[in-house]
Amino acid sequence: MTAAQQVQAEAAVRLDGITKSFAANPVLRGVSLDLRPGEVHVLAGENGAGKSTLIKVLTGIHAPDDGQVVVDGAPVRFAGPGDARRRGLAVIHQELSLVPELTVADNLVLGREPRRRAGRLDRRAARAHAVAALDRVGAAIDPGTRVAELNTGQQQLVEIARALAERPRVLVLDEPTAALSDEEARTLLRIVAELRDEGLGLLYISHRMAEITAIADRVTVLRDGCVAGTMTRDDLSEDRIVTAMVGRVVENLYQHGDRGIPADIRLRVEGLTSAAVRPCSFDVRAGEVVGLAGIVGAGRSELCRLVAGFDRPSGGQVTVDGRVADPSRATAAGIVMLPESRKTQGLFLQMSIGDNVCLGTDLGRRAFGRTSAALRRQAARGYAERMRIKATGLDQRVGELSGGNQQKVLLARCLARRPSVLILDEPTRGVDIGAKADIYELVNEAAAQGVAVVLISSELPEVLGLADRVLVMSGRAIVAELAGTALTEENVIRHATGRTEPLPR
Amino acid sequence: MGSIVLTDRPPLRRAKRVTDWLGVSGALVVLVLLFAIVAPYFFTVENVLDIARQIAVTAILGAGLTFVIVTAGIDLSVGSAVGVTAFTAVVLALHGVPAPLALLAALAAGAIVGLVNGVLVARLGLAPFIVTLAALTYLRGITYVGTNGTTLFSTELSYAALGSGTVAGVPIPVLIMAAVFAAGWYLLNRTVFGRWVYAVGGNAEAARLAGIPVRRVLLAVYVLAGLCAAIGGIITSARLQSSVPDLGTGYELSAIAAVVLGGTSLMGGRGSLVGTFLGAAIMGVLVNGMTLLNISSFYQQIIQGAVIVVAVGLDRLRTPSGGTQ
Amino acid sequence: MGSIVLTDRPPLRRAKRVTDWLGVSGALVVLVLLFAIVAPYFFTVENVLDIARQIAVTAILGAGLTFVIVTAGIDLSVGSAVGVTAFTAVVLALHGVPAPLALLAALAAGAIVGLVNGVLVARLGLAPFIVTLAALTYLRGITYVGTNGTTLFSTELSYAALGSGTVAGVPIPVLIMAAVFAAGWYLLNRTVFGRWVYAVGGNAEAARLAGIPVRRVLLAVYVLAGLCAAIGGIITSARLQSSVPDLGTGYELSAIAAVVLGGTSLMGGRGSLVGTFLGAAIMGVLVNGMTLLNISSFYQQIIQGAVIVVAVGLDRLRTPSGGTQ
């Protein structure tokens, strides 16, 4: 048997010459790919390369313009997502698809609820299913909790539990770790490996290189809607993937910018506290990048939201350049924060890129609050180009952009506000490696211009690579400050997981 | 498999559930106490049953609307549907059709009204507000054309007992209301369909991806609203022993007010029938009490408006979140 | 850094914009042609100006409502606000207050009405639907109490010309409408405030975090709606030279229908004043044409409802997205 024949015989699903356009915008151009049982097939590619779209074609959400989906050797036409699921194709989408107002148990059995006679919901069975499904992924979540009360990581676990509960033959995961902390991500990867060993075919999308090299049996790289290369476990390397993705060589990803001698203290936080955060104090100098590490739920976002004036503190104060910042007008003091969730907290999906960059800034604005679309386009262009936003134009609606490009739009707005303190909450979540490098460069650039930068990230290499100093949070308080030689991955994890006493302060 | 570090969560949410109707039930208690003190006759069995009978139709319309509103829809046509279904029942009954058949026909008419709304919303994806606003208009037109603008009435209306009869002293409309709420509660809280209704309202896209037949769920809730409107039409026409062409005008607003007072969110995904009942009760108690006190109807309107604001405002105070929903 | 990835934009989006009102403008053209053929007098300058005058109030109310609805709000109280502002203007004018002052007072009354709605929505975070439903009720009550239920009337109403005068043959209400739309268009499309209105409607939380004064924007749109209602109240009372206690009843529904027909989404974030004008025009042309053709008012209602459905249905056909919004 030749290798090709073997693929033919073993593929659980195969995509054949898939082509798909939105309006006049071609997104996929003849993509072919197969997935065998018992392998982890990683799909990589820049933001907007068409990965999510390919998944949506595979799972019956979009119909392809051309080409076919082949399951067990027979071409199929899915009538909808339910159809694909019935054929054993389960998917975890990039965007969370849970119903926030329903409980975890309700969500876990959504669409396939156990019934008694006359359509009656069998609540006991539903709960039992839920407990079993949660157990499978090792999540200690009360099935009676409403999903709205879970944090992103917990919600992601619920989604995975739900997908697995159907005992699929093929599981597709679209950036499952994007919203997870390192610890959670590791657990997830363990689960993925187990599932592979159980014989599942896994199609896995991720932008995290370490993850890809750790888990992939095969990697397919998409670029601009075409397959730019496929490599197997034996011949894959980070460099090869990146080069195939970006079409150029990316060097020194975590390049620590040139920082001058420490300048004056720019941001000073003293005893800032609220219901969700215990009193915290720290300061950041002009031109310094301070990392904020911790496991999910450690309170990093909450603390920064207080600093940025998003939420009201119950005590403490924030000073910028020696002046006390009024919490309700933190922006006026020059504090700008990139929020954690771009879709719900950041972007106006129905508005254009130009509008999104200019909103809340002084861009495109004339006397007496006059403005026009042309003015805003003109003002936003420089930012959009610097961020290398991939779009058909500045009039394109942000809702139509890929996740990574959406993130860049949001970042563009933050920079357009000319901050003196810039807080970035997971700035590279769901962002491809090329764009990451762009973002890191921008962070360094901002710091070089004297901006005080606070960086929250769940990717440790990112924090360690970029930050001059790292604060570690645990249990809603700052428990450690690491710098210089103490700044190691091991130290951060030790403090973040609470395996040391809190530092005396 | 390794366990995952998850934060402990304060049992904050659960407690909230219980007080979901705090504002409206608080306001209701205050009003009842107030009227019981100042209005003689208010707190008599007869008067309480009277209030129950008077709110029955609003509450029943509200029950149907609760389903629609939980899916993030709205139905402005229920008032006009009361008119057209009442006409259907009365005209058939007066032409000698046996009462059960006439009532079935009225229910069928209500279901058809709901089906048309549902198809336009679920299949064509039109906005519920505008679809049912159009229905409000054309259904009224149909009733006028059908009745030729006249009142159809008969002292011998075969099913008049449904409006004015009692069983063991309890007015039949009250019993019908109880039955509708019991069935509705079961449907919404104990069946798979009920979960789907919440899911569609909470996140239609997620529901679709989960394989829930979103369109059929939408269709069903509008049909339910139409059926409830038909029940309302039957009760009202039985009580009036007639079909009046403009019957039901404006009922949609009282019913929606009851639903929203009861804490159901117009954004969908959240709501309850118990709340709707409380919402209808508060409006009924208010009108009854003020009439007993012989307050001028001009002032009654002002007070009603104010009570609505205060009741939903109280509800809001316990969740001190800023901004908009 | 490397190449710029902003590709040249195909002229597709613009084209889509133009067809934003395809359904309603298509329906409008069809109706106009139809009536021009079958209804004598329809296509005369006088009649067209008449239609413009007749839609002026609905269109002006719709203009204010467009702002509110783009923020994902609603204002059901504009009809009652027409009544209360008309009363304010007339009662002052009849008591000898100079016309400009009386009109200013009416505008102030409208602004206050809007302010109260706005504060309840923006500050207390109450649902706009229920807040303005309450206002619909209590404002009508206030008007009744103020007028004691009677009509105030004077043949010598000082500002009557605003209702019936013309300038160069064009009725003054039409000119006022044009001015309101021009100002509104500028505000919505050419100012930062306008962007904020869309942003708040599109994603209120993101707007807040982006430093947009969400509450003040919300307050402002309700005040705008109140001001537009006051302008409507002034024009109507000038035309009738009187304040009628139930003036404006039901106007909110026509105005909302115009806004939604014009393609403004009740979910917020999307809409336009041009659309609202077209929406008001289609309803006005329809009523005028049917009256000219002497169509029975019963059938008029049926036809109106059907035209609404067809117009929004046409709109939908060009965007063949399934599911719900």
Added chain:
Amino acid sequence: ASGSASSGGKITIGVTLNAASNPFFLAEGKAIEEAAAAANISVSVQYANADVATQSNQIGTFIRQRVSSIVVDAADSEGIGPEILRAKQAGIPVVAIDVAATGSDASVTSDNVQAGRDACAYLFRELGGNGKIAIVDGSPVSAISDRMAGCKEALAKAPGIKVAATQRADLTRDKSMDVAGNIMAAHPDLDGFFGVNDPTAVGIALAAQQKGLKLKVVGVDGAKQLTDLFSGGLLIGTSGQDPAKLGRTGLDLAIKLAHGEKVSPAPVLIPTTLVTPDTIAKYRSWG
């Protein structure tokens, strides 16, 4: 086609009536259409949804159509005035029917004061001059307030009658039924009710019947929906109006005015007749 036909040829008359939701106005409209057909005249009958601004617009459209004359049953007697003036400035005469309308060239109205007075006086007589009554009023339009005024006149002459409560409903059966039910709860010892129109009176009677109360109810209108219920014993009378006659007389005047004839501007009062179970045989009810 030409509408300015007052100089000869077929004339067109525009008619706008208060609201289609009340059988009374429909009876007017129907009588006008029948009479017009008999006289070979074309009429356009519109209903104004009880909104005087809508009615104004309808008259505006009639003016544009250059009808020969206009008949109006005003949604608001005064509010419609300016539009009537505009019609007259355009040379189109206007006839008000049912209620007065400011500025009309001629008017035919029911005597609503008499209607209220007769109905109430009859009720008080039937109660033997002594007792406790309640009144269900309606929306404050002139026809309704006139009836209330008439009833007050009768009250002034009946010192033995006490009014326990006066509440407004909206002139419909269902609303007045609830309002009356609430009044009965507060005053279980009532002897009689005055409902300001027939649907209101019927609503009161239904409420009383369903509460098992024995009391006497009178209304105003003389509609079939009330007179048919005389046998029930609760409804004892109503002041009968004659919408058909109002309509026909109005149309006659409108035709005369269209032909340029002079008519007296003094209002023609169509008297009402008290309709009771005893007099029903002689009365032709409508609706």
